[in-house]
Amino acid sequence: MRYFTSEFLIERNKDRCINCGVCARQCSNEAHYIDLDTGEVKSDETKCVDCQRCVCLCPTNALMIIKNPNQTRDNANWSQQAIREVEMQASTGGILLSGMGTPKEYPVYWDKILLNASQVTNPSIDPLREPMETKTYLGAKPTQLEFDEEGNILTKLPPTVELDTPLMMSAMSFGSISLNAQKSLAMAAKECNTFFNTGEGGLHKELDQYADHAIVQVASGRFGVSKDYLNKGQIIEIKIGQGAKPGIGGHLPGEKVNVEVSQTRMIPEHSDAISPAPHHDIYSIEDLRQLIFSLKEVTRYKKPVAVKIAAVHNIAAIASGSVRAGADIIVIDGFRGGSGSTPTRLRDNVGIPIELALAAVDQRLRDESIRQNCSIVIAGSVRNSADVVKAIALGADACYIGSSALIAMGCHMCRTCMTGKCNWGIATQNPELTRRLNPEIQYKRVVNLLHAWNHEIQEMMGGMGINAIESLRGNRLMLRGIGLSEKELEILGIKHAGE
Amino acid sequence: MKKVYAIEELCLNCRLCEVYCKTAHSKSKNVVKAYKFESPEPVARIMVEGDNAHSIAMQCRHCADPACVNACITGAMQKDPVTGIVAPDPNKCVGCMTCLGACPYGVIKVNHIAMKCDLCRETGEPACVKNCPNNALIYVEEEELQ
Ligand code: SF4
Ligand code: SF4
Ligand code: SF4
Ligand code: SF4
Numbered sequence: 001m002r003y004f005t006s007e008f009l010i011e012r013n014k015d016r017c018i019n020c021g022v023c024a025r026q027c028s029n030e031a032h033y034i035d036l037d038t039g040e041v042k043s044d045e046t047k048c049v050d051c052q053r054c055v056c057l058c059p060t061n062a063l064m065i066i067k068n069p070n071q072t073r074d075n076a077n078w079s080q081q082a083i084r085e086v087e088m089q090a091s092t093g094g095i096l097l098s099g100m101g102t103p104k105e106y107p108v109y110w111d112k113i114l115l116n117a118s119q120v121t122n123p124s125i126d127p128l129r130e131p132m133e134t135k136t137y138l139g140a141k142p143t144q145l146e147f148d149e150e151g152n153i154l155t156k157l158p159p160t161v162e163l164d165t166p167l168m169m170s171a172m173s174f175g176s177i178s179l180n181a182q183k184s185l186a187m188a189a190k191e192c193n194t195f196f197n198t199g200e201g202g203l204h205k206e207l208d209q210y211a212d213h214a215i216v217q218v219a220s221g222r223f224g225v226s227k228d229y230l231n232k233g234q235i236i237e238i239k240i241g242q243g244a245k246p247g248i249g250g251h252l253p254g255e256k257v258n259v260e261v262s263q264t265r266m267i268p269e270h271s272d273a274i275s276p277a278p279h280h281d282i283y284s285i286e287d288l289r290q291l292i293f294s295l296k297e298v299t300r301y302k303k304p305v306a307v308k309i310a311a312v313h314n315i316a317a318i319a320s321g322s323v324r325a326g327a328d329i330i331v332i333d334g335f336r337g338g339s340g341s342t343p344t345r346l347r348d349n350v351g352i353p354i355e356l357a358l359a360a361v362d363q364r365l366r367d368e369s370i371r372q373n374c375s376i377v378i379a380g381s382v383r384n385s386a387d388v389v390k391a392i393a394l395g396a397d398a399c400y401i402g403s404s405a406l407i408a409m410g411c412h413m414c415r416t417c418m419t420g421k422c423n424w425g426i427a428t429q430n431p432e433l434t435r436r437l438n439p440e441i442q443y444k445r446v447v448n449l450l451h452a453w454n455h456e457i458q459e460m461m462g463g464m465g466i467n468a469i470e471s472l473r474g475n476r477l478m479l480r481g482i483g484l485s486e487k488e489l490e491i492l493g494i495k496h497a498g499e
Numbered sequence: 500m501k502k503v504y505a506i507e508e509l510c511l512n513c514r515l516c517e518v519y520c521k522t523a524h525s526k527s528k529n530v531v532k533a534y535k536f537e538s539p540e541p542v543a544r545i546m547v548e549g550d551n552a553h554s555i556a557m558q559c560r561h562c563a564d565p566a567c568v569n570a571c572i573t574g575a576m577q578k579d580p581v582t583g584i585v586a587p588d589p590n591k592c593v594g595c596m597t598c599l600g601a602c603p604y605g606v607i608k609v610n611h612i613a614m615k616c617d618l619c620r621e622t623g624e625p626a627c628v629k630n631c632p633n634n635a636l637i638y639v640e641e642e643e644l645q
Binding site: 015016018019020021022025026057059060431432435436438440441 | 508509510511512513514515517518519530531534535551552630632633634635
């Protein structure tokens with residue numbers, strides 16, 4: 001017996017449907033089928049996850065996926081979702097898994113922060129007529145420079161990387177996403193002179209050609225890590241935590257570990273790829289320092305080393321410790337960050353908002369006079385260029401985009417990535433599905449997104465009378481809070497609107 | 500000459516090319532009307548073979564020395580000396596199916612008269628190529644192929 005009703009209904013407009021079967025062939029969840037007795041296309045809504053693939057491909061716009069109005073009695077405490085989750089667990093006895101970031105209604109501080117613009121006293125700048133710099137450098141900055149008599153720099157400069165825009169692609173491993181998806185991100189990173197991130201899955205040989213634009217990750221499972229791999233990347237990122245699942249590791253089920261994944265991760269085919277919750281060689285800041293310096297040593301001190309941590313309660317102190325341990329870049333991943341698969345309870349209840357974490361970290365590093373020793377990169381639901389501008393004004397050097405880049409490539413946020421049936425060819429290794437993502441088409445869409453955001457960033461900066469992103473960085477005077485408490489304003493380090 | 504080429508690795512088996520080919524060869528040029536209301540029902544001249552694991556769209560190759568033209572008993576099937584497009588003259592075709600049997604690719608259909616890809620010569624823009632969601636069909640000169 002089935003205890004829960006389907007979440008969605010599939011409405012097929014019979015006046016329009018031509019029974020072409022496109023929807024039936026495209027739905028990997030088999031929610032549409034061709035009735036062989038009548039030749040008509042029919043649906044089984046219990047299987048639908050609302051990924052919108054059929055809706056987008058139907059040539060007659062005959063389909064509509066709607067929320068099933070047949071639900072249990074309204075109850076402000078026992079929401080439909082809460083009841084459903086109990087029913088599901090009663091049926092399976094297992095922990096609940098989800099994909100993407102938390103859909104819960106926590107405050108989005110980006111939407112409670114407003115930007116400034118110039119009026120009368122200092123002129124705004126028109127980015128279409130005047131140069132507007134968005135170039136960003138990541139890595140530690142020297143505190144002072146010494147020159148010889150000819151004007152050559154004597155100071156030994158720490159390694160930095162240059163990006164044309166303060167946007168990079170978040171860590172998404174080959175394994176969690178398809179090679180075609182990762183390739184599209186790599187191609188977009190190359191074209192926009194920024195970086196994509198291998199996630200913890202190693203660098204597939206086909207992506208070697210994009211290594212100049214790769215951030216190579218070292219996570220607790222050490223998948224795909226070798227001297228060669230580390231030296232191919234431009235930044236090495238140690239992943240301590242992830243916003244969607246702070247405190248736990250990862251688990252790529254054996255079914256997804258096909259030949260390609262196994263070769264890239266350097267693990268046996270069809271074996272579960274389990275990343276332990278902690279790095280088994282890191283139990284203190286001193287241990288972290290050892291790993292950071294081992295990685296620097298192996299890359300001859302030529303590449304910045306980043307440490308990625310999930311935004312948790314004590315984030316400022318952890319970030320400070322990581323910088324002191326030698327991290328050139330601190331990556332903070334907020335609690336709204338996405339994932340291919342995460343325990344629902346962790347995703348929805350662990351961590352803190354990225355906006356507060358960023359403000360706290362930037363302030364702490366300034367107070368301790370070590371802010372220049374690192375760059376700050378944030379991740380965890382950066383939805384548009386205004387979020388980016390606000391993040392930079394709060395102190396970030398650059399932002400990672402993950403979900404937005406996936407949406408650009410077709411993701412419709414159905415949050416069922418963990419099933420491996422992604423109809424858009426993103427979160428799957430099934431060749432029937434990965435084929436649906438043609439990198440030649442999709443990389444251009446990611447490039448478009450980055451270009452569009454960069455233009456908007458320039459527009460917003462111009463409005464504030466700022467012509468270089470460096471002048472916006474940490475410029476919290478450009479921000480005002482709206483509807484925030486004294487405490488929230490204090491943590492964000494901004495004034496209230498009207499002040 | 501420019502021809503339509505199919506890329507197997509990119510084909511999704513969605514068969515939208517068939518839908519839009521049929522529509523392009525309808526009177527109304529409207530998908531719903533083409534499928535539901537037109538009589539005689541228009542015919543798609545592209546056919547997708549295979550299943551979701553492996554599929555490929557097939558249509559006329561507009562051969563240099565077309566077997567269908569050579570076989571045609573009435574002289575209806577002709578290769579245009581200027582465009583290179585192979586197409587039957589509907590006024591001459593008697594629907595005898597000789598061309599259908601002669602075509603080595605099996606891409607001619609007969610519905611009273613022979614129906615085959617005409618590279619959308621009416622519009623000059625092949626509808627299958629335009630509407631393929633994954634760029635699995637390309638319209639290029641043979642030399643540009645690689
Ligand atoms: S894709 Fe649209 S027109 Fe085709 S069978 Fe499905 S609902 Fe009908
Ligand atoms: S799962 Fe996606 S493709 Fe399948 S019916 Fe639902 S919305 Fe359509
Ligand atoms: S990646 Fe695919 S499965 Fe995951 S949310 Fe997006 S569309 Fe759904
Ligand atoms: S429209 Fe394109 S992808 Fe779909 S079946 Fe035809 S050739 Fe293949």
